[in-house]
Amino acid sequence: MSHVTIIGAGIIGINCAVSLRKAGYDVTVIDRLPPGEGCSFGNAGVLATSAFEPLAGPDTLLKVPGWLLNPDSPLFIQWRHLPRLIPWLAQYARAGMFGDFNAACEALFPLMAPSLELYSQLTAEAGVPELVSRCGGLYVYKNKQQFELAGAGFQRRRERGFDFMALDHTDIRDQEPALSSDYKWAYLVRDYAHIVNPKRLVDALATYAGSLGAEIDVDDVLDVEMGSEGPKTLVTGKGNRPLDKLVIAAGAYSHHLCAKFGDKVPLETERGYHVMINEPGLLPSMPIMDNDVKAWITPMEHGLRCAGTVELASLDAPENHRRAQVLLRLAKRMVPALNVTDYSVWMGRRPTLPDSIPVIGPATHVSNVFYAFGHQHLGLTGAPATANLITELVAGRRPNRSLSAYRADRF
Numbered sequence: 001m002s003h004v005t006i007i008g009a010g011i012i013g014i015n016c017a018v019s020l021r022k023a024g025y026d027v028t029v030i031d032r033l034p035p036g037e038g039c040s041f042g043n044a045g046v047l048a049t050s051a052f053e054p055l056a057g058p059d060t061l062l063k064v065p066g067w068l069l070n071p072d073s074p075l076f077i078q079w080r081h082l083p084r085l086i087p088w089l090a091q092y093a094r095a096g097m098f099g100d101f102n103a104a105c106e107a108l109f110p111l112m113a114p115s116l117e118l119y120s121q122l123t124a125e126a127g128v129p130e131l132v133s134r135c136g137g138l139y140v141y142k143n144k145q146q147f148e149l150a151g152a153g154f155q156r157r158r159e160r161g162f163d164f165m166a167l168d169h170t171d172i173r174d175q176e177p178a179l180s181s182d183y184k185w186a187y188l189v190r191d192y193a194h195i196v197n198p199k200r201l202v203d204a205l206a207t208y209a210g211s212l213g214a215e216i217d218v219d220d221v222l223d224v225e226m227g228s229e230g231p232k233t234l235v236t237g238k239g240n241r242p243l244d245k246l247v248i249a250a251g252a253y254s255h256h257l258c259a260k261f262g263d264k265v266p267l268e269t270e271r272g273y274h275v276m277i278n279e280p281g282l283l284p285s286m287p288i289m290d291n292d293v294k295a296w297i298t299p300m301e302h303g304l305r306c307a308g309t310v311e312l313a314s315l316d317a318p319e320n321h322r323r324a325q326v327l328l329r330l331a332k333r334m335v336p337a338l339n340v341t342d343y344s345v346w347m348g349r350r351p352t353l354p355d356s357i358p359v360i361g362p363a364t365h366v367s368n369v370f371y372a373f374g375h376q377h378l379g380l381t382g383a384p385a386t387a388n389l390i391t392e393l394v395a396g397r398r399p400n401r402s403l404s405a406y407r408a409d410r411f
């Protein structure tokens, strides 16, 4: 069996390592950071199994001008980066307004839908079943019109066999007594689950991959040397490494590596933030999403996490802690009795393509290179199914559905 090098030890790369190792490949994962220290460190933990609709729809795009004028809104642009961002934003808006909505749903559905089942199995195998909490999720609204507008999307989930329930303010109080009475309407999504510590999940799966025989190395990939039949050597901070097969799971940095293989992929980073509130005094029973700020409060094993928002800047722009303060204020508004005196803040770089669909599949021009990146707001959810698909492709098997929506050269 051949050897596979994976660049990236985030949730995508580590899931690929487990899946490829189980299929019998020798596996080496290389990351400049220890496992789970990139975007996968601090997400909201939600396994959004029924979130198969692309985020950039006409409804969302129409709200953007209003959001840009409000510093507490879900979207913030660091204006000095706007000239560089304009072409990507134009592609994003075009995909949202005129893209094939049904095709995007068909592409996202098989990545998201099996997530809970796959993680239940993986965490059991890794000896950490307690990391998956099957408590559902709650989308809450102050405004009846927004609640009703969202109804069509929830109905489409029902048509695909997912379960949800509309709640009024009395039901909400019964469900979450500590939640602010400003929330008058909600959808309870019963098929959601969440990971109670996303960093510990990556660590546990990395340890599991190691126990199966995968090698995980902290090292910086600097360059790739090409031979006549594709990439031959990986140039890293620790020296040169010979290559057989290569998987690029480098999150928001993946496009730099794809460019070496002639694939120009319009990957941008949607920076998101969290505040992790230690000793909050009380916890909701499940993750709750505020529809105005589009952020989750999630009960974690080590406190309450409020995570979300999008900041467009650049990969290396400094962190903007005002965005985290928006989240801290939101958490306190959502659950007024929270104790928010002790907290930490974090920023992560979501890897996002203009059509909200990841790139999964072979490189366009060279053999033995495979891509697995661009999972935007749903990388935790979509990682195990992505990894299984990558394993099929590395093994040379063609899955019995079209993979064209994930192609690197679709733009």
Ligand SMILES: Cc1cc2nc3c(=O)[nH]c(=O)nc-3n(C[C@H](O)[C@H](O)[C@H](O)COP(=O)(O)OP(=O)(O)OC[C@H]3O[C@@H](n4cnc5c(N)ncnc54)[C@H](O)[C@@H]3O)c2cc1C
Residues within 6 Å of the ligand: 007, 008, 009, 010, 011, 012, 013, 030, 031, 032, 033, 036, 037, 038, 039, 040, 041, 042, 043, 044, 045, 046, 047, 048, 219, 220, 221, 222, 249, 250, 251, 252, 253, 254, 271, 272, 273, 274, 307, 308, 309, 347, 348, 349, 350, 351, 372, 373, 374, 375, 376, 377, 378, 379, 380, 381, 382
């Ligand atoms: C605030 C926030 C909330 C979120 N909430 C959710 C949620 O509730 N549910 C959900 O499903 N998803 C959520 N997400 C999205 C999810 O976290 C991401 O989609 C996912 O973490 C991406 O994983 P990744 O492995 O592709 O990237 P990463 O975790 O960033 O891993 C990529 C790795 O590649 C390494 N790397 C890059 N280039 C090189 C190089 N040249 N050499 C060596 N190493 C390299 C990096 O160091 C990094 O560790 C959220 C994201 C954010 C920011």
